[in-house]
Amino acid sequence: MILVHIDHDLGTRAPGGVTGVDPLSLQALAAARTLDDAVTAVVAADGDLPPAAAAELRAHGASGIRVAMHPGLADYAPQATARILATLVEEVCPRAVLAAGSARGNEVMAHLAAILDLPLATDCTQITIGPGQSEVTRARWGGNLLEEARVHASILLATTLPHAFPVTPAPAAGEVHTWTPQVPDADLLVRVVERVMPTGAVGVGLSEAKVIVSGGRGVGSAEGFAPLAELAELLGGTVGCSRVVTSAGWRPHSEQVGQTGTKVAPDLYIACGISGATQHLAGCKSAKVVVAINTDRDAPIMQVADYVIVDDLHAVLPAVIEALRQ
Ligand SMILES: Cc1cc2nc3c(=O)[nH]c(=O)nc-3n(C[C@H](O)[C@H](O)[C@H](O)COP(=O)(O)OP(=O)(O)OC[C@H]3O[C@@H](n4cnc5c(N)ncnc54)[C@H](O)[C@@H]3O)c2cc1C
Numbered sequence: 523m524i525l526v527h528i529d530h531d532l533g534t535r536a537p538g539g540v541t542g543v544d545p546l547s548l549q550a551l552a553a554a555r556t557l558d559d560a561v562t563a564v565v566a567a568d569g570d571l572p573p574a575a576a577a578e579l580r581a582h583g584a585s586g587i588r589v590a591m592h593p594g595l596a597d598y599a600p601q602a603t604a605r606i607l608a609t610l611v612e613e614v615c616p617r618a619v620l621a622a623g624s625a626r627g628n629e630v631m632a633h634l635a636a637i638l639d640l641p642l643a644t645d646c647t648q649i650t651i652g653p654g655q656s657e658v659t660r661a662r663w664g665g666n667l668l669e670e671a672r673v674h675a676s677i678l679l680a681t682t683l684p685h686a687f688p689v690t691p692a693p694a695a696g697e698v699h700t701w702t703p704q705v706p707d708a709d710l711l712v713r714v715v716e717r718v719m720p721t722g723a724v725g726v727g728l729s730e731a732k733v734i735v736s737g738g739r740g741v742g743s744a745e746g747f748a749p750l751a752e753l754a755e756l757l758g759g760t761v762g763c764s765r766v767v768t769s770a771g772w773r774p775h776s777e778q779v780g781q782t783g784t785k786v787a788p789d790l791y792i793a794c795g796i797s798g799a800t801q802h803l804a805g806c807k808s809a810k811v812v813v814a815i816n817t818d819r820d821a822p823i824m825q826v827a828d829y830v831i832v833d834d835l836h837a838v839l840p841a842v843i844e845a846l847r848q
Contacts, residue, residue: 523560526551527621543575546622546684548582553687554620555583562586566603568596576698584696590703599713602705604633617651623681635679642679647686664781664804685787685808728784733759740795744772749839756846764796780805794835798823
């Protein structure tokens with residue numbers, strides 16, 4: 523059996539049919555299905571699993587669903603979640619525990635590894651489990667290096683690189699079992715207690731966005747992002763940016779794409795005034811189509827883009843917006 527930690531936003535989910543299940547966790551579920559028929563999704567929450575969320579987990583191959591219910595789990599609580607996973611590991615002795623290689627998934631699994639005194643392989647793109655030894659391929663250095671490693675452990679703890687395992691429907695009959703775990707107060711010291719939405723948030727998360735209009739130093743200022751936000755809204759997408767932009771305080775870190783930001787996989791990535799440093803490309807290399815707008819035809823982003831516009835973004839974006847509005 524394989525346990526898969528399912529991250530979620532069940533407590534804060536927007537109304538209107540969104541299940542709150544983290545899409546990257548569904549990719550970890552897809553990875554687990556390639557390794558074993560028995561895949562148990564583990565959810566830590568403060569209430570019953572909504573039927574739509576359970577249905578989504580079943581549709582993606584969960585042959586079992588375990589829900590740990592505790593009032594302290596109303597929102598993200600990494601150490602408490604790891605403690606719950608550790609309890610379950612002792613109970614069911616799985617071959618592996620997987621989670622999404624997101625910042626949150628990696629943090630929960632690091633706690634789990636510390637509790638169980640086992641090694642953790644993060645950002646895996648391939649996994650083979652053997653008795654007492656597993657083999658993994660992991661993305662290192664922002665995806666510029668693929669490392670093949672052997673993990674010597676009785677239970678493999680691993681996270682899956684975002685967008686490395688495609689999510690395909692695989693209906694399973696996962697029955698929901700709910701239990702109330704013991705969670706020591708010390709495990710709840712670090713947890714999300716309040717959320718404040720940034721002003722101007724358009725509601726689509728970077729990692730799920732189908733269209734991202736991303737800006738770099740070439741945008742010039744915080745105010746310069748107005749046309750990018752307008753274009754993103756017109757295309758039903760969201761705004762992203764480079765690290766120079768977050769360092770300058772023009773946009774929040776939650777919008778940063780790259781090695782130390784979010785890894786994205788939109789259908790369309792429009793890079794405006796972004797040079798295409800390797801650390802930035804590490805975050806957007808899974809985009810299906812890249813359009814680059816840059817005054818420098820030799821900028822590295824022009825080598826990886828599907829379409830390039832060699833011009834001033836301040837002239838190009840208003841023209842694109844105007845054309846779209848017409
Ligand atoms: C450990 C580490 C981690 C990092 N992680 C990240 C990360 O996660 N994400 C990230 O983005 N960076 C990251 N970086 C930083 C990265 O190396 C680059 O410095 C950064 O991506 C550059 O941002 P930029 O493309 O906006 O700026 P620049 O490299 O300065 O490029 C600006 C571009 O805008 C163009 N331009 C200027 N004016 C205009 C105009 N009017 N119209 C059109 N084009 C114009 C220029 O020709 C140029 O190509 C990291 C660096 C390190 C060392």
